[in-house]
Amino acid sequence: MSSTLDAFVRSWPFDPWLLFALGLTGAIYLRGWLILNRRDPDRWGSGQLWAFLSGLATIFLALASPIEPFASLLLQIHMVQHLLLMMVAPPLLWLGAPLFPLLRGLPQSIRTYWIAPLFRSLALRHLFERLAHPAVALLLYAGATWIWHAPAVYDLALRSQAWHYAQHGCFLFTALIFWYAVVQPYPSRPRWSQWLVLPYLVLADVQNTILAALLTFSEKVLYPYYREVPRLGNLSALDDQSTAGVIMWVPGSVAFLLPLFWIGIRLLYGKRSKQGIRHGMKTGRIALPLLEQQRKTSHDHDLLRVPLLGRFLRWRHARLAMQLPVLALAALVIYDGLHGPQVGAMNLAGILPWIHWRGLLVLSLLALGNVFCMACPFLVPRTLARRWLPQGRNWPSWLRSKWLAVVLLGVFLWAYEAFALWDSPWWTAWIAVGYFVTAFVIDGFFSGAAFCKYVCPIGQFNFVQSLVSLLEVKVRDPAICAVCKTKDCIRGRDEIPGCELHLYQPRKSSNMDCTFCLDCIHACPHDNIGVLAQAPGRELWRDPLRSGLGRFSKRPDLAALIVVLVFGAFANAAGMVAPVVEWQDQLSSLLQQRSPLLVTSLFFVFSLLVLPALLIGSAASISRWCGQMKSSRLEVATRFAFALIPLGFGMWLAHYSFHFLASYDAAMPALQRFAGELGWDTLGTPEWSRACCRPVANWLPRLEILFLDFGLLLSLYTGYRIAGSQCVRATQAAKAFAPWALLMVLLFSVGVWIVLQPMQMRGTLFPVG
Amino acid sequence: MRLVVVGVICGWLLVGALCAPARGDGGVVRVSAKKGAYLITVFTSPTPLRAGPVDISVLVQDAVTGEPLPEARVLVRLTQPGQPELEYPATTEAATNKLLQAAQFELTASGNWDLEVQVEGSHGSAMLGCALEAAEPLPRWVELWPWICWPALAVAIFGIHRLLAQKRRHC
Numbered sequence: 001m002s003s004t005l006d007a008f009v010r011s012w013p014f015d016p017w018l019l020f021a022l023g024l025t026g027a028i029y030l031r032g033w034l035i036l037n038r039r040d041p042d043r044w045g046s047g048q049l050w051a052f053l054s055g056l057a058t059i060f061l062a063l064a065s066p067i068e069p070f071a072s073l074l075l076q077i078h079m080v081q082h083l084l085l086m087m088v089a090p091p092l093l094w095l096g097a098p099l100f101p102l103l104r105g106l107p108q109s110i111r112t113y114w115i116a117p118l119f120r121s122l123a124l125r126h127l128f129e130r131l132a133h134p135a136v137a138l139l140l141y142a143g144a145t146w147i148w149h150a151p152a153v154y155d156l157a158l159r160s161q162a163w164h165y166a167q168h169g170c171f172l173f174t175a176l177i178f179w180y181a182v183v184q185p186y187p188s189r190p191r192w193s194q195w196l197v198l199p200y201l202v203l204a205d206v207q208n209t210i211l212a213a214l215l216t217f218s219e220k221v222l223y224p225y226y227r228e229v230p231r232l233g234n235l236s237a238l239d240d241q242s243t244a245g246v247i248m249w250v251p252g253s254v255a256f257l258l259p260l261f262w263i264g265i266r267l268l269y270g271k272r273s274k275q276g277i278r279h280g281m282k283t284g285r286i287a288l289p290l291l292e293q294q295r296k297t298s299h300d301h302d303l304l305r306v307p308l309l310g311r312f313l314r315w316r317h318a319r320l321a322m323q324l325p326v327l328a329l330a331a332l333v334i335y336d337g338l339h340g341p342q343v344g345a346m347n348l349a350g351i352l353p354w355i356h357w358r359g360l361l362v363l364s365l366l367a368l369g370n371v372f373c374m375a376c377p378f379l380v381p382r383t384l385a386r387r388w389l390p391q392g393r394n395w396p397s398w399l400r401s402k403w404l405a406v407v408l409l410g411v412f413l414w415a416y417e418a419f420a421l422w423d424s425p426w427w428t429a430w431i432a433v434g435y436f437v438t439a440f441v442i443d444g445f446f447s448g449a450a451f452c453k454y455v456c457p458i459g460q461f462n463f464v465q466s467l468v469s470l471l472e473v474k475v476r477d478p479a480i481c482a483v484c485k486t487k488d489c490i491r492g493r494d495e496i497p498g499c500e501l502h503l504y505q506p507r508k509s510s511n512m513d514c515t516f517c518l519d520c521i522h523a524c525p526h527d528n529i530g531v532l533a534q535a536p537g538r539e540l541w542r543d544p545l546r547s548g549l550g551r552f553s554k555r556p557d558l559a560a561l562i563v564v565l566v567f568g569a570f571a572n573a574a575g576m577v578a579p580v581v582e583w584q585d586q587l588s589s590l591l592q593q594r595s596p597l598l599v600t601s602l603f604f605v606f607s608l609l610v611l612p613a614l615l616i617g618s619a620a621s622i623s624r625w626c627g628q629m630k631s632s633r634l635e636v637a638t639r640f641a642f643a644l645i646p647l648g649f650g651m652w653l654a655h656y657s658f659h660f661l662a663s664y665d666a667a668m669p670a671l672q673r674f675a676g677e678l679g680w681d682t683l684g685t686p687e688w689s690r691a692c693c694r695p696v697a698n699w700l701p702r703l704e705i706l707f708l709d710f711g712l713l714l715s716l717y718t719g720y721r722i723a724g725s726q727c728v729r730a731t732q733a734a735k736a737f738a739p740w741a742l743l744m745v746l747l748f749s750v751g752v753w754i755v756l757q758p759m760q761m762r763g764t765l766f767p768v769g
Numbered sequence: 770m771r772l773v774v775v776g777v778i779c780g781w782l783l784v785g786a787l788c789a790p791a792r793g794d795g796g797v798v799r800v801s802a803k804k805g806a807y808l809i810t811v812f813t814s815p816t817p818l819r820a821g822p823v824d825i826s827v828l829v830q831d832a833v834t835g836e837p838l839p840e841a842r843v844l845v846r847l848t849q850p851g852q853p854e855l856e857y858p859a860t861t862e863a864a865t866n867k868l869l870q871a872a873q874f875e876l877t878a879s880g881n882w883d884l885e886v887q888v889e890g891s892h893g894s895a896m897l898g899c900a901l902e903a904a905e906p907l908p909r910w911v912e913l914w915p916w917i918c919w920p921a922l923a924v925a926i927f928g929i930h931r932l933l934a935q936k937r938r939h940c
Contacts, residue, residue: 003837007867014865069866117934124933159797159816228798230810230828232868234835698822701909705916713920717927730935752917756909 004232011066018064022056029053029098032105043186044101052096058089063168072158074235075226079244085168086145086175087255093176094183134181134192134200141178142207144170149211151222158225178204182259197263205256212252215245303368303471303531304521313531316496316522319374320383327377330432336674337429345691348674349425351667353432359660362465362653369471369531370462373452374516378439391443395450402460402557406564409457413568414604417575418597449500452515459515464565465649466511467642468536468714473514473521473529474505480528481506489520489529496523505529507547510539512558537714540642541721552642556634559641563612566641566648570750571607573655575600577757615746616641619739627727627736639726640740643719647744650711651751654704658759661700666691704755712748716741796824799884800899806892807841808832811884812869813901820879820906826871827859829888841890843870847901849882859886879905 029052036044061067062084071078103111118124130136147153148167157167182197184190214222221227221237231237304310312318329352337349344350364371382389421427435456442451452459475481489505492498499505499520501513508514521529543553552558574580588599620637623629629636669686676685723737724730796814803809808830813823829841843859857872864871876882882901888894910917 003839004868007837007839007861010867011865073866073868114930117930121933121936228801230798230801230808230830231835232837701913702916705913709916709920713923716924748920752910756913 008066008070011069013064013068015064018060022060025102026053026056028105029096029101030105032101032103035104036101048096048101051092052098052101055089055092055096058084058092059172062089073229073232075223075237075240075244076247079247082171083247083251083255085171086141087252089172090175090179091183091259094179094185097186099185099187129191131177132180134196137174137177137181138200138203140174141204144174145207145211149215151224154223155225158223182263194263194267198260198267201256201260201263205253205260208252208256209249212245212249216242216249217245218242301533302476305530313518314521319517320380322375323377323380323383326375327380330377330436332674334429334432336670337425337427337432340425340674340677342425344423344425345666346670346673346686346688347425348667348670349428349432350423351663351670353428354422355659355663356667358656359664361462362649362656363660365462365465365469365649366653367470369469369473370466370511370514370516373459373462374518376452376459376515378435378456379443379452381436381440382443385440385444389444391445391447393446395446395448395454399454402454402555402561404454405457405460406557406560408455409460409561409564409568410604410608412457413564413572413608414601416572417604418600447500448502449515453501453513460561461565463512463514464562464645465652466514467539468646468649469511470533470536471531472511472534472539473516473518474508474532474534476528476530476532478506480526484526484528486525488523488525492519492523493525498523502548504547507545509542509544509546510549512539512546512549537646537718540645540718541725543639543725553635553639556638559638562641562645562648563616564608566644566651566747567608567612569648569651569655570747570754571604573651573754573759574607574750575603576760577754578759579757581760615743619743622739623723623736626738627723627732629726629736631726636726639722640719643715643722643740644744644747646714646718647708647711647747647751650708651747651754653707653711654751654755657707658700658704658755661703662697663691701755705752708748708751708755711751712744715744719744796826799901800897802897803832804888804897805895806832807838807888807890807895808835809886809888809895809897811886811897811899817904818876818901819904820876823874823876823903824871825859825874825884826864826866826869827886827888828869829890831892837868838890838892839868839870841870841888843872844887844889845872845874846885846887847874847876847882848885849878849880852877876903879903 030049033044033049033052037049062081067077067081067084071081103115106115131140148157148170157163180188181200218241219238221241223241226237226240231240235243302310304313312321315321333349333352336347340347340349344354361372415421419427421431438455439451442455443449486493487504488496488498490498490502497519500517501515503514503520505520505524516531521531543551545551549555549558584596584599584603587602588594588596591598593599616637617633620633620640623640624631624633624636631639669688669691672683672686675681675683719737719740720733723733723740727733727736796812797816799811799813801808801810810828810830812826812828814826815823825845825847827843827845829838829843830836831838839861845857845859847855855874855876857874859870859872861867861870863873880903882903884899884901886897888896
């Protein structure tokens with residue numbers, strides 16, 4: 001095998017976006033085709049399936065095979081790529097009659113809510129009908145072919161990746177329009193005579209032949225780019241161009257003439273499509289499968305049904321089994337924090353909690369749910385000593401809200417910055433000790449997991465962010481609960497406690513206040529509670545009466561917690577970026593302060609109190625006035641505050657995952673040092689280079705922005721749904737939503753600005769990333 | 770099942786986010802010349818060349834037959850007065866097109882850089898040099914604007930969709 005051929009067969013570009021698009025389209029089609037094939041195997045035969053999948057495979061071959069990298073070296077390869085996109089893939093895709101299978105393959109909610117209005121739109125239908133008219137389609141096809149083959153335009157596409165994408169997109173789009181008139185895929189009905197297709201194909205072939213002849217017989221190289229690139233196999237640029245012309249001419253003509261003969265013979269011998277007669281022309285209008293009901297299943301994903309994992313979670317001591325390793329890590333953090341070197345990057349107490357635990361916490365909240373409360377180590381001493389503790393008192397009624405947690409959370413965020421907790425292993429260790437003692441004392445004296453519900457700032461963080469998580473502990477079949485007499489899920493049975501947070505499963509809705517302790521799952525005698533998949537954020541725009549919580553709209557304390565967490569996300573990240581640190585330094589010198597304490601305190605008072613009060617207050621006032629709402633300003637602010645959660649979570653995700661992913665191996669040298677000091681040398685000597693000097697990867701800012709993007713979109717959608725539920729008319733709802741949308745975009749812009757700034761790499765020996 | 774599908778989709782989107790910039794080779798021809806027994810061609814990307822991440826790809830061919838020699842060892846060096854010297858081996862592993870050998874650099878400053886390509890293979894060794902001019906890096910938001918702005922497109926599509934749905938309801 002020659003070295004060129006060897007290199008060719010090994011040159012497979014990896015384009016995840018293209019693979020994703022093709023894979024998703026193929027999966028949707030396959031799903032729809034399987035449903036249709038079961039109903040009517042005569043109409044939906046395997047030929048359509050293979051044609052459609054072959055069309056997708058052809059696109060893959062054109063854009064993600066060795067053809068793509070070699071197209072920039074040889075014009076003939078580039079020509080093959082374009083022929084695949086314009087003459088092979090489109091007719092194959094249409095032969096798959098993709099409309100019905102693609103529609104039927106989509107989830108019902110997407111079909112009815114998103115697709116149906118598009119199909120019902122007269123404007124869109126007229127647009128498509130005009131585009132698909134043979135005269136227009138032919139003009140578009142020929143125009144795209146000729147314009148993109150003009151030397152200046154072709155050269156532009158070769159030198160710019162963006163223009164190259166545009167060229168391929170344009171080719172595929174116009175070719176799909178062109179071949180639609182030829183194939184006339186089911187359920188389209190012919191609006192013009194089939195005889196018209198013959199001159200249509202002849203004209204297309206003529207314009208193709210003229211262009212091919214120009215390329216074949218030209219005596220100069222038309223595209224300067226190909227004159228510059230090195231020649232392979234001593235093939236001159238002119239020979240390469242002639243070969244490209246021949247490829248365009250011969251296989252190109254075959255692509256037009258083959259269907260021409262096929263259609264011509266069919267017309268001459270009077271053979272008409274059985275499908276057209278049976279389903280199309282006789283029946284008149286054909287109903288699209290937009291509103292068809294799908295077979296109703298309760299929930300198609302339950303974590304407890306996952307092999308091994310589900311079995312482990314159903315085990316009564318699963319939680320303790322998860323808590324013990326985390327407890328051991330907490331013990332290491334406390335020991336090293338009190339006795340190890342007082343440099344954050346060298347101490348387990350400076351790295352494990354502030355880089356790894358926080359990063360894993362937010363990522364697990366995103367991917368799963370509140371698993372860190374599930375594995376919380378602070379409750380282990382209380383759990384083990386439960387039988388000796390009094391636990392008889394009720395938590396004071398005046399403290400039964402989130403206000404205490406709001407204050408503690410604000411103080412924690414301020415203290416983190418003011419006392420540089422990330423760089424103080426000693427303080428970190430004492431905070432952990434404080435957590436253990438407080439949890440033990442509060443839960444030792446008071447019943448009902450008061451520490452988790454009313455005090456723990458980490459718990460409140462997890463409760464709020466898990467409102468947009470993928471998993472929720474909830475009832476599998478409400479009908480079983482309706483006839484249940486024992487209510488063990490809340491009362492408990494056989495020494496298995498019921499829900500200590502007073503969340504009664506049949507009326508529990510959302511992850512708020514749920515620690516994922518799984519007690520209700522173990523206590524339910526009907527095995528009717530699972531860890532079920534849910535649409536992220538769905539609970540934010542619903543406002544039912546929730547067990548243990550009431551209605552979200554009547555909980556200003558919850559709204560205050562959310563506001564502190566949302567604005568805290570931005571303040572916490574902003575406190576680490578270079579421009580904000582510089583402003584703080586300038587303000588310190590202006591106020592003649594040696595210590596940054598005053599300026600940091602001012603910064604947090606402004607970020608967590610003044611700014612939210614101004615922005616939320618203004619948005620609520622404008623929203624109430626524009627939407628002509630009867631609720632008070634506080635009620636409006638309370639309800640809409642929930643819409644900010646996804647954006648705030650996006651910022652926490654962006655920030656914490658940045659530190660975790662940029663410094664994931666920073667724990668290793670600290671662990672090596674710790675093990676070495678204990679006389680255990682198997683981990684080797686500390687490699688401090690891992691704790692510093694590694695530049696931030698290019699993909700990280702993209703990932704951070706992606707988190708913010710999804711946060712913004714979910715926040716906007718939640719706000720839109722809340723506004724819709726608060727106002728009678730759509731125009732009022734739009735006006736009520738506008739100020740909140742503006743606030744969300746403002747916060748998003750601040751988030752993007754933060755991501756684009758150099759950030760302090762706290763917990764490492766590398767100052768700025 | 771639904772969660773698995775959502776997980777796969779999200780996972781793949783993340784892979785897309787992570788892998789998008791990891792494409793390395795090609796670009797425009799910067800210099801092509803016969804040196805010793807080799808014909809050496811150097812491609813650079815992006816176009817125009819800017820400070821920041823750049824890709825330098827090299828095609829080594831037999832000067833007589835034009836046969837590519839991807840097994841030749843290639844070393845790429847970039848120097849600029851006042852800046853640390855950048856030197857990396859170019860490899861076929863780093864290139865998508867396996868005829869080429871590519872190396873990714875982080876140009877620390879704009880201005881003129883001296884490029885030196887050293888080739889060692891069965892036909893002996895050769896060196897090719899040229900000057901590269903790197904423009905100022907684009908502001909980061911310009912580089913990342915598609916990532917920042919795509920939600921606006923999603924909102925616009927949603928807005929049109931809701932308008933159509935409402936229009937239909939009124940009809």
